[in-house]
Amino acid sequence: MLKLIKYIDLIRIFIAILIGFILTIGIIYGVSEDASTTIWYFFLGPFSNISGMGNIFETATPLILTAVGTAIAFQAGLIYIGAGGAIFIGATMGTLIAIFSNAPTFIHIPFILLVALLAGAFIGYIPGYLRVKLRIHEFISSLMLNYIATFVGIYIIKYYARDMAAALLQSRELPKTAWFLRIIPGTRIHLGFILAIILSLLAYFFLYHTRWGYEIRMVGKNADFARFNGIDVNKVIVISTTLAGATAGIAGISEIMGIYHRFQWKALPCFSLEGILVVIIARNNPLLIIPVSFLIAYLKTGAQYAALIGDIPSEIVTIIISIIVFLVTAELFLEKWKQRLTFKEATKDELRS
């Protein structure tokens, strides 16, 4: 017999998502004038053609990249929400370097990625350092850094890389050597997607099969106990926020190199916050991040189709995702059911022995 109890967390996530879907349908019925058409486009629109399906992959890519790094910080028990700032700075510094340098693709791309990674790592390092040295909570400092990074990033683009021919603020186009390869014709799925999958596998290996990963999880579970066992808690904290910032920096530049080919954000891109929600729904597990990102990417793509045809603003997805987050993080959601299962399992073993 399938041991339900082992999969209780997964089942809970699944049920939360199911409730999210039902709520989506409910909201659309409440608001839309032609509900059935809207629902049709919301749920089936993404599958209606290749570009729709490609859209799901394109949307999932930055979500995975953002979430992977944040998951490391969350595993260390840190409320680090600075991914947005690292994305922004990684993207601006990467764009700047890409425009002002020239090299064959196979050197240019790694070089730009490295710059974005370092820029992200730097802005990720700050909250960790402040937490360790001055006991400033990383939530406030990383949040403030998001605002600071946004203004600094826009300043850099405006004064050093602006495309003067365009009416709106955007950077000049990246040289072709800095463009990510598009993998599947007819879509915009790009190299960043493969990068995202590799990084999440690496993060999983790092967290669960290396000494550093073990220390990070230990600190997250119980910092005092970790310290007692000789783990340098301060070092772990700084490393985790730095890594989180570094991968977020990659997430930012990957969007520029893969999709837009120029910097054109005026505020933090929405995937920066959604990436954090992905981590929470996936319960900090780098492997679960991939399906959860795809699910959210699917909802976002569907919402775009529904907004195009129907009368539902795409923010419906934000609402649904945050409700799913609440259900997933409620420790006592379905707790009674869990207890009953546990009890059953326990008594069964008793009878057998």
Add this chain to the structure above:
Amino acid sequence: MSFVLDTIFSVSFWFSVLRVTTPLIWASLGAAISIESNVINIAIDGIMLVAALVGVIISAFTHNLCLALFLAVLAGVGMACILGYFNLKLKTNIFIGGIALNIFASGITIFILYLTTHDKAVSSSLKSLVLPSWDIPLIKNINILGPILSGQNVLTYFAMVGIILYYFLLYHTKLGLHIRAVGENSEAVRSVGISVVRTKFIALILSGIFASLGGVFLSMGYLSFFVKDMTGGRGFIGLAIALMSKNQPVGLLLSSLLFGITMQIVNNIKTLRIPSELVELIPYVVVILVLMFYGIGRKKKE
């Protein structure tokens, strides 16, 4: 430089400082009372946003200021109750719950704004009302102080009342004692038969009321319409203010003023030929700097 000095010594500068400080006071009061009871309310920003929108919409459709104010606060309290229910009853991590609630607020306000105005950015097509400004009789005629203190929005004056109320509630009522005790040592409080969950819930509701008033001021006083994500992180600055003033009433007022002055200086020098981006990031840098000074001071004491 002389331009900056001229503005700082002008009457209109200080009049504006009080306007800019008002939402910060409300936000920091909301943060402070929640921190006192040890349920740190991260969702202040989201609560402000929702209250700001509800106030605008209700006032536009009913032309009833009192009703708009009441329902806006009710919506804010509702948000606080969601956070309370999930954190206190279902054991959701308070930070995670707060983050989710903020994102929820950002999404639902744009959603509702679009449904009512078919615009995703501003509510200017709605004819919403503004809370009145009051001339204070005697003070109005004093030389420099008069034009600064008089003619402010109702919620600016009530922010001062709010601080006094906060002080009385926390230090001179039984409820305040319970809230502080729960924050200090919830085990001890439980042992004398006070419900910890109930006390924390009440603190969160109060926090929601304070935050909502700050939000309503933004869309019905500071501006006369709703703009998406119009809080600009004021809820979080309020949180920082509460942290660095250790929730002390006078500290809250002074720290809020400090940030009000910073923000108003920013508003003024934005018109100069300095890149505006580098000016606008100042308040957020100040938050980190102040917390750093606070941290260094704490370290020295140890």
